[in-house]
Amino acid sequence: DGGITQSPKYLFRKEGQNVTLSCEQNLNHDAMYWYRQDPGQGLRLIYYSQIVNDFQKGDIAEGYSVSREKKESFPLTVTSAQKNPTAFYLCASTKEGRNTEAFFGQGTRLTVV
Amino acid sequence: QQQVKQSPQSLIVQKGGIPIINCAYENTAFDYFPWYQQFPGKGPALLIAIRPDVSEKKEGRFTISFNKSAKQFSLHIMDSQPGDSATYFCAASSTFSGSARQLTFGSGTQLTVLP
Numbered sequence: 596d597g598g599i600t601q602s603p604k605y606l607f608r609k610e611g612q613n614v615t616l617s618c619e620q621n622l623n624h625d626a627m628y629w630y631r632q633d634p635g636q637g638l639r640l641i642y643y644s645q646i647v648n649d650f651q652k653g654d655i656a657e658g659y660s661v662s663r664e665k666k667e668s669f670p671l672t673v674t675s676a677q678k679n680p681t682a683f684y685l686c687a688s689t690k691e692g693r694n695t696e697a698f699f700g701q702g703t704r705l706t707v708v
Numbered sequence: 709q710q711q712v713k714q715s716p717q718s719l720i721v722q723k724g725g726i727p728i729i730n731c732a733y734e735n736t737a738f739d740y741f742p743w744y745q746q747f748p749g750k751g752p753a754l755l756i757a758i759r760p761d762v763s764e765k766k767e768g769r770f771t772i773s774f775n776k777s778a779k780q781f782s783l784h785i786m787d788s789q790p791g792d793s794a795t796y797f798c799a800a801s802s803t804f805s806g807s808a809r810q811l812t813f814g815s816g817t818q819l820t821v822l823p
Binding site: 599601626628635636637638639640643644645651685687689695696697698699700701702704 | 714717740742744749750751752753754757797804808809810811813814815816
């Protein structure tokens with residue numbers, strides 16, 4: 596079955612530590628996205644990528660970095676510069692076209708300890 | 709920043725009731741309006757979507773009503789069931805450039821359907 600796989604499901608980060616969240620898709624979609632979800636705030640866009648080796652900042656990119664070396668993979672690194680990283684992180688992808696739905700992974704819950 | 713305003717924040721109905729969730733947007737460049745359903749600890753999943761040239765769309769028990777002139781759209785759930793208890797997000801979509809789509813989400817509505 597095609598879909599998006601995020602790992603790990605739960606992640607704990609110590610203060611000052613960088614952590615990387617994995618996102619893999621086998622839908623053959625060109626565009627991939629990272630969103631952050633906080634209670635009562637909906638989903639906010641961190642980064643997006645339209646094609647391999649290209650990515651753009653979203654609304655809340657500070658303290659995060661991404662790479663897109665393969666079409667299937669779009670990992671997100673939460674750096675120590677992100678002061679409030681505790682949140683639910685969602686990866687998504689879309690195929691090209693106007694009326695196209697976003698497919699989401701099951702999310703990674705990151706907690707700072 | 710482009711916004712999509714969603715209300716109410718939470719909603720409790722009895723089984724068989726018809727919850728209604730409302731959203732409003734400002735940017736006329738939005739050209740696709742999906743609704744997502746999210747269960748706790750899971751990623752959102754597309755429920756139903758509408759284009760701005762259509763005033764209503766129905767899929768099963770779910771109906772979107774769209775008012776282009778007022779820049780508002782709403783989700784109605786007919787004959788609601790306890791299994792519909794979830795968080796619902798409206799969204800509005802436009803093209804960044806190339807293949808990527810900009811999805812702007814509302815803040816979500818937590819729906820509880822009592823048995």
